[in-house]
Amino acid sequence: DVILKVDDKDIQTADDFTWWLEQAGPSSSVEFTVARPDRVAEEAVDVKLSGKFDPVLSFSLFRRGPALRAATLLNQGIETVALRPIVAAQLGVTAGLLVVYVEPSTAASEAGLQAGDVIQSIDGKPVSAFKPTPQADYFTFEVVRSKQKLVVKVPAKKN
Numbered sequence: 001d002v003i004l005k006v007d008d009k010d011i012q013t014a015d016d017f018t019w020w021l022e023q024a025g026p027s028s029s030v031e032f033t034v035a036r037p038d039r040v041a042e043e044a045v046d047v048k049l050s051g052k053f054d055p056v057l058s059f060s061l062f063r064r065g066p067a068l069r070a071a072t073l074l075n076q077g078i079e080t081v082a083l084r085p086i087v088a089a090q091l092g093v094t095a096g097l098l099v100v101y102v103e104p105s106t107a108a109s110e111a112g113l114q115a116g117d118v119i120q121s122i123d124g125k126p127v128s129a130f131k132p133t134p135q136a137d138y139f140t141f142e143v144v145r146s147k148q149k150l151v152v153k154v155p156a157k158k159n
Contacts, residue, residue, distance in 0.1 A: 004042060005033035009086070016084055024049060076139075076157050077103030078113065088118070092147035096120045097127050099143075107155040117143040117152075 003011055006020040007030050024030050032045045073080055080097035088095055096118040102109045119127055121142040141152045 001034040001036050003032050003034055006030055008033070012086070013084075016086065019081075019084060019087065021049065073097075076108050076154065077106030078108050080119065083118065091118055091144065093118050093120060093144050095126075095128075096144070107157060111152050111154045113141065113143070113152050113154060114145065117141075117145050117150075119143050120149075 003017060005011060006017065007024070009016075009020050011017045011020070021030070028049050030047050030049065032047055033042050034045055035042055078099060079101040080099055083091070083093070083096055083098050085095070087098075091098070099113060099115050099117040099119060101115055102113050119141050121127060123136075123140050124142075136156045138153050138155045141154060143150050143152055
């Protein structure tokens with residue numbers, strides 16, 4: 001079988017497949033659209049995902065590309081994943097980092113950064129080109145929230 005879609009979302013790569021399953025979450029039900037070698041037509045298959053969480057799949061996104069550079073955001077209490085183009089388009093952006101968690105009571109949380117925001121640039125630079133400066137007093141995040149652009153200024157955490 002070749003999996004073509006997960007819940008009507010086209011699958012182009014293994015990363016797309018992994019991302020959509022992560023979004024569904026453990027113990028969810030999803031529908032795969034598959035092509036089978038012995039049949040001409042595509043076929044829908046209902047699948048119940050395991051209740052187990054595999055951190056290897058989830059954190060593989062942090063090993064490359066913009067997410068690797070954004071690992072320093074973890075020091076600010078911000079967890080992100082790099083967006084694939086198909087997902088970015090659905091969120092009203094072309095690229096960026098999706099905020100999946102903001103630690104409560106951090107400067108980022110108090111400044112108003114929220115899970116679901118898409119960080120497009122930091123200090124005026126695309127997230128893929130951003131390199132933090134240790135002496136910075138704050139970071140200026142250009143984010144998209146509900147397809148609206150916002151600017152969030154986050155005081156830098158001092159070690």
